[in-house]
Each structure stands twice: as structure tokens, then as C-alpha cells.
Amino acid sequence: MTNIIKSFITRNTYLNKLSPSPYQFNKYYSNSISTPPTHSYEKKQQPIQNVDDKKYILTDRFNRHHTYLRISLTERCNLRCKYCMPEEGVMLSQADKILTTDEIIRLSKLFVSAGVNKIRFTGGEPLVRKDVEPLIEEVGKIKGLQKIGITTNGILLSRKLDRLHKAGVNLLNISLDTLNSDKFTLITRRLGWDRVFQSIDNALKLDNIKVKVNCVIMKGLNDMEICDFVEMTRDKSVEIRFIEYMPFDGNLWSDKKFLSYTDMIKIIHEKYPTFKKYTIEEEEPNNTSKTYHVPGFKGKVGFITSMSEHFCSSCNRLRITADGNLKVCLFGNTEVNLRDRIRDGASDQQLLEIINAAVLKKKASHAGMYEIAQNKNRPMILIGEKSKIQINFKNKSIKQKKEVKNYLLKLINSSFINSNNNNNNNNNNNNNSKLQYIQQRNYSTNKNNQNLENNEFSHITKDGKLPTMVDISDKIITKRTAHAQSILEFPSNVLSQLLNLEKNNDIDNDNNISKNKEIVSKKGPVFATSIVAGTMAVKNTSNLIPFCHPIPIESCKIEITIIDSTSVKVDCIVSMSGKTGVEMEALTGATITSLTIYDMCKALSKDIVIKETKLISKFGGKSSSPQITK
Structure with missing residues (x-):
């Protein structure tokens, strides 16, 4: 193994002469973000003399020793955050491509034996994995592992929190990008703000657990809430971490949405003039965030500055994706397939050799944000979507293979092959055999x-x-949701008669009438009957509208609300997982519900008017819109 690693380092000595260039921005932005000073990591590591000493396995060419491993447990998520998932959805890996529980435990033990003392489980959303609790219980038994963390959106956390805490979880990062429940739905395309906030409160009640709230700041969307988040630290022992909006494939990153941490600090200083940074001595080693606080407040405020001021010089992190690929850099698109090596029967020693070779290829720093934004890499939710063909570095004639040619035609507009991949010579065959499972990831979809x-x-x-x-x-099959709304106007006195109120204006008095109260006509309960009719209509839309596709509806929620003494509102929300939208189903449901209300009440008046029916919002497809009509 010693000769292999030495020769591998020799092959890459030309890289040592390259100085990091993470800030080669467009000239138009050169004045907005300053270039950081030269860092200490430019002093290179000397060739490894004693490879059998495992402390060197996870040490790269820049003397960075990696003690922190992040493992993605699943590609699935129960939210659809805009900055994380493309609006058209993502293509998930097949179930048999995802790491099994035994494989995750084996890799965890292997990395801990090589010096890792902290493991964080991520996703997707890690808590949607069915065996997450027993899996973490087993990982918690590994000797030498000091910290176990979970990064979660908090939707499912409350019900699993106690068992996870007993299993050894002592670090908890909960994602919450807004303190407004309606805006939460806009950002995540789902409901559940109250459940996330409850999870934060429940976690803070536990002993020996650090709770951080991750908040991705996007200019014009939630930057006006920065001070509200800081205020949370007054009475809560929580660290709010503001994360600069990062480019990931499919999230439509734009510098117009980007707000640097220096701008965030200016906003905070306007309300909290004493807001100040922790000293170097107070900072945790290898901390990704720049930590601040308001004197007298219980909590902290951190800034993840991956874009404006990277922390690559102190990076001690490695990542394993849900389908078993090792990533040495979050923003890199080259990965090492550990899953297939495990399933091919590789020993722990062989796996460590491959891991060491990958770590030695880690660059001094990642590219700047404008370069990353142009890089066809991956959507954040997958942290990579694996290419269907493995790039075998020991095969000198890879371009001559027919299947590769055909596949490259599909990827003609994406950066798939590194030009150095085809320049291998015979002297490097031994080295390259150890890298035969290195592959590029790309994410591409057909534009429909x-x-x-x-x-x-x-x-x-x-x-x-x-x-x-x-x-x-x-x-692509994605989660589709549509919200349609109808407004009905009743003549004066009609609703009062149906509600048996003495005066018209009593209907506006909350003590006399609930906005969702049922009304009864001679034909029976008006709202209940109309909701049944609307639901039936949703399920039969394809029989009514000629070119609507028959689809399996998963959810249909119809709510009828009395607005005032003359108006009633019908809301119809339809959702399902499929290849086409459900806006026609939602519109049909709202329409038939309104017609049924008219039919049930027409004996009192023929002047009831269905004033308007319109689409409020739709999510899940190419033409998703959080608010189509106002």
C-alpha cells in the first residue's frame, strides 16, 4: 500500500504548484466581494512515510485532517424547498442503489477507525428513513465516536426525538427559513411550520444536546426576518445560523437573491448595536460558521459564508451520499463509489486505500460562487445524481465504447468528462486502478x-x-399540488335565514357565527353535501374535460368559509404524485362545490351568483407558481 500511495502522490505533484483560485469572479462583481488573504493551507503535506498509521488515511495534501463525516441516509424529503429542489422534481435512485443499514454501520466504523470522531446524518430528510432510529442506535455504540448529529427539517422530529436522544444524538440542526407560516408554505411548497417550531422547542428542553436553527437567507424573500431570528436568541439557548444562498443545480441561483454575511451583519447592527463576534479563543475548532452574539442574550448567531468568504482552509469534512459515493468537497462533482466496492467484497484495508486516494485529490478550495453557479453539478437534495455509466480511469479507450458515446450525446451541453481523464499513460495504470470507481455526477432532464x-x-x-x-x-414523477378558489355572493338576508339569525349584521359577529359553520336548507346540510359533490367532481375531471389525463388523486381538501353576510368562499386543494398537474381537478372541484351550494339554496333565491373561480397556486411542475392570482 505504501508504494501505491507514494506513486499516487507523485502523479499529482503538479497540482501542488497550483495556488487556489476560489474567487475568479466576473469582473462586474470584483468590487463587491474582496479576495481573502493567503491561508496557511498553502504549506503542503510531505509524502506519507508510514501509511499503516491510520491517522494519515484522512489527511490531505494540505495538512487538513478529516474528523467529521456526513452521511446522507436517503434522497427523499417531505418538503420541496425552492433553494434545494428543482421545481420539476428530481429523479431518485432505485431502492437497491441506496446504502443498506449494515453498509452504513460498516462505513461508520471504518471512518471512526481512521480518525473520525463526529458523524452527522443528513438527507434528503433523514427522518423519513424507516430504520433511522435503530440505525443511529447501532452507530452510537461505536467506540471513539464522540458526537452524533442530525440535520432535519423538523417535520417528523418531535415523534422520534426521545429515542434519538437516548441513542446518542447530541447535535441537532433544524432547518427553518421563516417565522411566518404562510411564507413557510411558499418556500417549502408544503404545510408544517407549526410542527417545525414545536420540534425546536421540544429539542431545547433536552439536556446535553446542542440545537442550531439553519436559515438560508434569500434577498427579497426572508431577509426582512433576520432580526426576528436574532430576537429568538434572547431567551432561547439556540444558535441561529444564517446561510448564504448557494448555487445548486436546479435551484435557479441568482446573484440578485444573494445576500452576503457582511450585509446581514449591517442589518443586525441597526437594531442591535452591541452585536459582536466571538473571539478566536471562544470559537470551536474547525467551525464552519462565524459566530456572533448580542451581549446578554442566551443564544448565538452564526454565519455560514461558503460563497463570500469560504472556510476551505480549515475544512475537516467528508460526505457520503445516500447511494454510497464519497464526496471530498460539497461543491465538487467528482465522487468515489464505495457502495459497489463493498458489494464487490472489498476488505476494510482496500476501502481505506481508496478513501485515502480520494482524500489526497481534494483541492485547496472550491471555486467561486459564479463559477459554481455555471457548473452542471447536482441539486442540493441529492447532493448529486449519479451518472448511469461509471467512468473507469484504467480504460484508455473509454470514448470508443458505444454506450459511452450514446450517453455523451444526451449530455452534450453538460460538463461530463474531465479532459485529464483520457490522458492516462501506462505508468499510471497501477494508480488508476485504485480510482476505477471515481465517477462524475450530472443532473439532466428532458425539457417537456x-x-x-x-x-x-x-x-x-x-x-x-x-x-x-x-x-x-x-x-418526471413529482409531487403535484393545486389550489383553486370560488366566491359566491348571496342576496341580503339569505344567509341569515339559513343560519337562523335575527339580523343580517349578526353574521359578522364571531360570537353568533363560526366562519365554517354548517348551514341547512330544506334539501339538507348545504356545505357537507357540496363538499361530497366537489370531491366526486375532482375524481371525475378526466371524464368531464376531454384532454385531461386520468390520474390517481391522493388528497382532496375542500373548505367552505362564510366571509361576511353576503359572501361564501370555497377552497379546493388537490395533490398527487404523477407526471401531470392537478390544476384542472382543483378548478373542477371548486366549481362543482359552488354549483351544489347554489342548487341547495336556490329555493330561497335565484339571485345567488358564482362570482369567480380561479387558480390560486400550483406546485410541482415546470410552470409551478406560488401565487398565480391575487
Whole structure:
């Protein structure tokens, strides 16, 4: 093994002469973010003399020893955050491609034996994995492991918290990007703000556990809440961590949404003039965040400055994706497949050799944010979507293989092959054999919305003569949700009669009437009957609208609300997992619900008016919109 590692280092000595260039920004932005000074990591590590000493296994060429491992337990998530997941969704790996519990435990033990003392479990959303609790209980038994962390969105945390805490979890990062429940739904495309906040409160009640709240700041969306988050630290022993908006494939990153940590500090100083930074002595070693606090407050405030001021010089982190690939840098697109080596029967020693080779290839720093934004790498939720073909470094004629050629045609607009991959010579075959499982990840989807982009009608043939159903066979299955709304106007006195109120204005008095109270006509309960009718209509939309696809509805929620003495509102929210949207189902449900209300009440008046029916929002497809109409 000693000769292999030595020769591998020799092969890469030319890299040692390269100085890091993480801030090669567009000239138009050169004045907005200053270039950091030269860091100590430019002093290179000398060639390893004693490879059998495991303390060197996780040490790179820049003397960074990696003691922190992040393991993704799943690619799945129960939220759809805009900065994390593309609006068209992601293609998940097959179940048999995901690391098993035994494989995760084996890798955990292996990395701990090589010097890792902290493991954090991430996702996707790690708590959606069914065996997450017994898995962490087993990892908690590993000798030498000092810290176990979980990064979660908090939706499922409360019900699992006690068992996880007993299993050894002592670090908890909970993602929450807003203190406004409506904005939470806008950002995550899901409900659940109250459950997240409850999880934070429950976690803070436990002993011997550090709780941090991660908040991704996006200009114009939640930057106005920065001081509200700081205020949370007044009475709570929590660290609020503001994270600079980072480019990940599919999240439509834009510098217009980017707010640097220096700008955040200026905002905080306006309200909290005493806001100050912790001293170097007070900071935790290898801390990713710059830690501040307001004197007298119980909690802290941290800033993750990956974009404006990277912390690569002190990086001690490695990552394993849910499908078993080792990433030495979050923003790198080269990965090492450990899963297949395990399943091929590799010994622990062989795995350590591969891990060491990958660590030695880790660069001094990642690129700047404008370069990263242009890099076709991966959506954050997957931390990479694996290419279907492994790039075998020991094969000198890889481009000659037919399957590779065909695949490259599909990826013609993405950066797939590193130009150095095809320049291997015979002298490096031994070294490259250890890297045969290194591969690139790419994320690509078929663009199925050309009609929309070209302003063409999707339900008419190209010659404009015949109607046709849209072909959705190539679309990706994603969670689809649509919200439609109808407003009905009643003549004066009609609602009062139905509610048996003496005066019209009594309907506006909350002591006399609940906004959701049932009303009864001679035909029976009006709202209950209308909700049943609306639900039936949703399920039969494809029978009513000629070119609507038959789809399996997973959820239909209809709510009828009395607005005032003459108005009633109908809200219909429909959702399902599929290849096409559900806005027509939502609109049909709202419409039929309104018509049924009219039918149930027409004996009192024929002047009831269905004033409007409109689509409020839709999520999950290419044309997702949080608010289509105001």
C-alpha cells in the first residue's frame, strides 16, 4: 500500500504548484466581494512515510485532517424547498442503489477507525428513513465516536426525538427559513411550520444536546426576518445560523437573491448595536460558521459564508451520499463509489486505500460562487445524481465504447468528462486502478415544456387542425399540488335565514357565527353535501374535460368559509404524485362545490351568483407558481 500511495502522490505533484483560485469572479462583481488573504493551507503535506498509521488515511495534501463525516441516509424529503429542489422534481435512485443499514454501520466504523470522531446524518430528510432510529442506535455504540448529529427539517422530529436522544444524538440542526407560516408554505411548497417550531422547542428542553436553527437567507424573500431570528436568541439557548444562498443545480441561483454575511451583519447592527463576534479563543475548532452574539442574550448567531468568504482552509469534512459515493468537497462533482466496492467484497484495508486516494485529490478550495453557479453539478437534495455509466480511469479507450458515446450525446451541453481523464499513460495504470470507481455526477432532464416556451397551444397539433392529448410519457414523477378558489355572493338576508339569525349584521359577529359553520336548507346540510359533490367532481375531471389525463388523486381538501353576510368562499386543494398537474381537478372541484351550494339554496333565491373561480397556486411542475392570482 505504501508504494501505491507514494506513486499516487507523485502523479499529482503538479497540482501542488497550483495556488487556489476560489474567487475568479466576473469582473462586474470584483468590487463587491474582496479576495481573502493567503491561508496557511498553502504549506503542503510531505509524502506519507508510514501509511499503516491510520491517522494519515484522512489527511490531505494540505495538512487538513478529516474528523467529521456526513452521511446522507436517503434522497427523499417531505418538503420541496425552492433553494434545494428543482421545481420539476428530481429523479431518485432505485431502492437497491441506496446504502443498506449494515453498509452504513460498516462505513461508520471504518471512518471512526481512521480518525473520525463526529458523524452527522443528513438527507434528503433523514427522518423519513424507516430504520433511522435503530440505525443511529447501532452507530452510537461505536467506540471513539464522540458526537452524533442530525440535520432535519423538523417535520417528523418531535415523534422520534426521545429515542434519538437516548441513542446518542447530541447535535441537532433544524432547518427553518421563516417565522411566518404562510411564507413557510411558499418556500417549502408544503404545510408544517407549526410542527417545525414545536420540534425546536421540544429539542431545547433536552439536556446535553446542542440545537442550531439553519436559515438560508434569500434577498427579497426572508431577509426582512433576520432580526426576528436574532430576537429568538434572547431567551432561547439556540444558535441561529444564517446561510448564504448557494448555487445548486436546479435551484435557479441568482446573484440578485444573494445576500452576503457582511450585509446581514449591517442589518443586525441597526437594531442591535452591541452585536459582536466571538473571539478566536471562544470559537470551536474547525467551525464552519462565524459566530456572533448580542451581549446578554442566551443564544448565538452564526454565519455560514461558503460563497463570500469560504472556510476551505480549515475544512475537516467528508460526505457520503445516500447511494454510497464519497464526496471530498460539497461543491465538487467528482465522487468515489464505495457502495459497489463493498458489494464487490472489498476488505476494510482496500476501502481505506481508496478513501485515502480520494482524500489526497481534494483541492485547496472550491471555486467561486459564479463559477459554481455555471457548473452542471447536482441539486442540493441529492447532493448529486449519479451518472448511469461509471467512468473507469484504467480504460484508455473509454470514448470508443458505444454506450459511452450514446450517453455523451444526451449530455452534450453538460460538463461530463474531465479532459485529464483520457490522458492516462501506462505508468499510471497501477494508480488508476485504485480510482476505477471515481465517477462524475450530472443532473439532466428532458425539457417537456417547449410548447409553453414557444407560446403554442399544447392541445392542438402542430398544423393547428386537430385537438390532441399532451404526451407526458417522458415527464418526471413529482409531487403535484393545486389550489383553486370560488366566491359566491348571496342576496341580503339569505344567509341569515339559513343560519337562523335575527339580523343580517349578526353574521359578522364571531360570537353568533363560526366562519365554517354548517348551514341547512330544506334539501339538507348545504356545505357537507357540496363538499361530497366537489370531491366526486375532482375524481371525475378526466371524464368531464376531454384532454385531461386520468390520474390517481391522493388528497382532496375542500373548505367552505362564510366571509361576511353576503359572501361564501370555497377552497379546493388537490395533490398527487404523477407526471401531470392537478390544476384542472382543483378548478373542477371548486366549481362543482359552488354549483351544489347554489342548487341547495336556490329555493330561497335565484339571485345567488358564482362570482369567480380561479387558480390560486400550483406546485410541482415546470410552470409551478406560488401565487398565480391575487
